[in-house]
Amino acid sequence: DRKGNAKDEL
């Protein structure tokens, strides 16, 4: 599953 977006990545 997709836990939240990967927005913590650059």
Add this chain to the structure above:
Amino acid sequence: MNIFRLVGDLSHLLAIIILLLKIWKTRSCAGISGKSQILFAVVYTTRYLDLLTTYVSAYNTVMKFVFIVASYATVYLMYVKFRATYDHNHDTFRIEFLLVPCFILSLLINHEFTVLEVMWTFSIYLESVAILPQLFLVSKTGEAESITSHYLFALGSYRALYLLNWVYRYMAEDHYELIAIVSGVVQTVLYCDFFYLYITKVLKGKKLQLPA
């Protein structure tokens, strides 16, 4: 954060610094595609729109800021300061053929139809093909300075390391971002023939010559 992503980010930062130093020290942007640098500036602008609204960590904010400033500085150096050394005869890739399809695809395939999410998705798709004008330029001139090939190696390695980061995150955190992963695979595959030439030639001290 994991070691793959940290080394990947540092490799990305190294690439950007190598390029800026190459242009600044040699006062020339010969062999560099300005079109790709414009695409990278678009990638960081559309991806980091939340730079001022969302705080993830000091590292995240600082790196985003550095990538944005460095990409615009590179475009400025190429198209303004050292414009006379810009190889516009060979840097002829039609970037609208990358911008439009990526934008349309980001409208069709995304996780959420909001401005921020569509812009982030667009930047992910665009980044996967942003190096094409540069690879096209190298193929047209048939060679690349060794500093340029080091730049490309660092830049290509960054996303390859991100692939390992996504494997790790899937296994350790049961987390995956399919859009980023598929685009990251495409992006890394585009570097494969360059990686081959870099490892078989440049690392042996030879110049990067593409077979004519």
